[in-house]
Amino acid sequence: MNIKQIVSTSAAVVAAGAMCVCVAPAAFADSAQSGTVVSSRSFPKAGSSQTNLLAESTSTSTDDGSNWGGLENLDVPQTESPAEKQAALEAAQKAADEAAAAQTAAEEAASRSEQRTAIPQVDLGKMTGSGAELAKYATQFQGSPYVAAGNTPSGWDCSGFVQYVFAQFGISLPRSSGAQATVGTPVGSIAEAQPGDILANGIHAAIYIGNGQVINALNPYQGTQITDLSVFGGNAYSIRRVM
Template structure:
């Protein structure tokens, strides 16, 4: 016996027969399992085995949920498409409205401009008619004044005249200026203030009325509106020679008389038209 056998804590517990038998059985079972596994492994190594995995079958509730989700997705896509189409239609409508508004404004502006032009034209025509009537009355007055104050002679003699007070209006300004130059010398190329040639005197006279005549008698014979000699009025330009090739010009002052820078021997005079008939006439006023 061991020298510690009498001490209880140092004694080894005895194993019962049943525990030993259980352990022997477990050990044998493990060895048998390993043997079977080894044999199975060897068999598997010798011949591959194909294994089929079956997916679980969807239940009725899950199928319904999937279908509803697909429908919702499709509906959302349809809603997005509809909204995009609406947005595009709205943008197109806005663009068209802007174009229509611009066209309407342009049309209104054109109409307003046309109305303004028509009003301006009507006003100009009315003023022109009033001015024409005023000039006609003025010419009548000037013609009567010229007949009563002027005594004209033809040939080399100098005409004597009493210059009337300046008449109002453009025609009156022209006639008054011309009569104020009576007695001045004739000088070829003269443009005043004390000597003139025929076209230089006529040009200076019409400048008093704000009319810029060309310089030469040829050009003056085609300036303005042609009038027949039977319809001439005070202030009309008379020319001798052809229109565009005239060699002399003067101004009709009424009463069958005209005023011109005749020649070096006469100077600026008033003459009787019947003594030296003109070839034609133009109206610049």
Template structure:
């Protein structure tokens, strides 16, 4: 009950004090009234132009003049790079091209080799044909000589004599070039005794396919004539005259005409 009167008294005292303070002049505080200065504070702010952006509106492209300069950026030489897939594709294409070129070159070389082999075969066939023609000429000459009884020299160096000996020589000479095959006795290939037995069989003379067994066949003579059988240890042939013979020599040379002086110790046997 005593608190309210106290509060009221305090408020009244403060009010009276405030009124007295307001009534006092500046001189009461020792301040010259003429010297009093009024202080004004002014503060300015720059004008701001705020642009409102509507984030919900879609932005629009801006058209730029085609002749506008971009500071040279449009002429920059920017290096072009490739992906790993592009590099792999180029490498694969290069490998395929190289393989195609190698295949084409191999095919060209194969064709050249085939042409060379064909040329060699043609030359061989021509040589064999020429030898066959020569043998035919010798046979004709031998027939003429047999009819006339004359003796002449053929283009193979064989003395073309009269009688059946000349025919033996002519027949034997056509087999030049037949391969030497050990144990053979046909035109596909023969050895020395196979050759002589094949030739003399044409004239009704049967010889064993053995050089040692052919020794002593017919009549041994010391004045050999074309068509006589020649024998030496391990080898036989047919004498064609003028110190020459036709025989199946070796696997390297086959059947050919050679000099009788290549060997020594010959024995001659007349069979026809």
């Protein structure tokens, strides 16, 4: 190969190299102008997660000898549901109401006992006459229950009690206390009253047993008792004799 051929070959190689240098930037420029970013990954592709977020979690077992710093011995209080809390409140209120009712009943029983002790007892056995017999008969019903509109030993109100007792002696009385205040013969004062007389007004009726005392049906809490004349609450009453 002569010198002319060598020079021609070298020039051709240089020209080819220059063309490569010019083409590469042009390619990158075209990519940039088109908005496309070309990159290569220099790290391995990560595997996709296989976790099932909807799956139920499960407990794991531990060795019996595991030490959890005392956490395994903690006494964790159990919480109550609203329904359980309401039920507990209702049970506590019921117990309190029952205790209060029992206390009230005990106090009323004690009061009745004290009242009976404070009232001087009348010895009807020394009295004679039909009125005394009726009064003595009436006293056997101490403790009988009070029932509104009732007129039998199973339960009566004030006028029902008076009506029942007199009926056992063949005497028919009207049903109301106001009407009973008009029967028989009037008695002028309590000093003239005798056992078996009726003491009555439009509110209450009772049977006089002597010594300023009457036997009468009071109310659902006290039942039938012997009391003094304060049972009329200071209101006027009639004294009527029918025997």
